Amino acid sequence: MEQEEGEEGMVEAFVLIQVEMAQGRRVTEEVGGVSGVQLSQFVTGPYDVVARVQAPDVDALGKVVDEIQRVPGVTRTLTCTVIRL
Numbered sequence: 001m002e003q004e005e006g007e008e009g010m011v012e013a014f015v016l017i018q019v020e021m022a023q024g025r026r027v028t029e030e031v032g033g034v035s036g037v038q039l040s041q042f043v044t045g046p047y048d049v050v051a052r053v054q055a056p057d058v059d060a061l062g063k064v065v066d067e068i069q070r071v072p073g074v075t076r077t078l079t080c081t082v083i084r085l
Helices: 024-032 058-069
Strands: 011-019 037-042 049-055 074-081
Touching (some): 011 058
Antiparallel strands (some): 011 049, 011 074, 037 049
16 A cells, blocks of 8 residues: 555554444534544444554554544544555
8 A cells, every 4th residue: 555645654553443323423523523534434243433644653643542532432442554555
């Protein structure tokens, strides 16, 4: 996969999010508005929302994830950091 313009030096992750019943649409929209979230999508499976996140470093990534976890209706997250080969 080629890097997109502006990605060099950025930490990227996919955050898998579980939410309370009937909260998926609202949480998806609210997570999409969090600074650092590039994409937020409502999905099927064991997680309800998947967010693509970019940050300048790991500490900043942690702050984005913290903000996602504060969104009302979020019950659990799993962060999968992208490894660039």
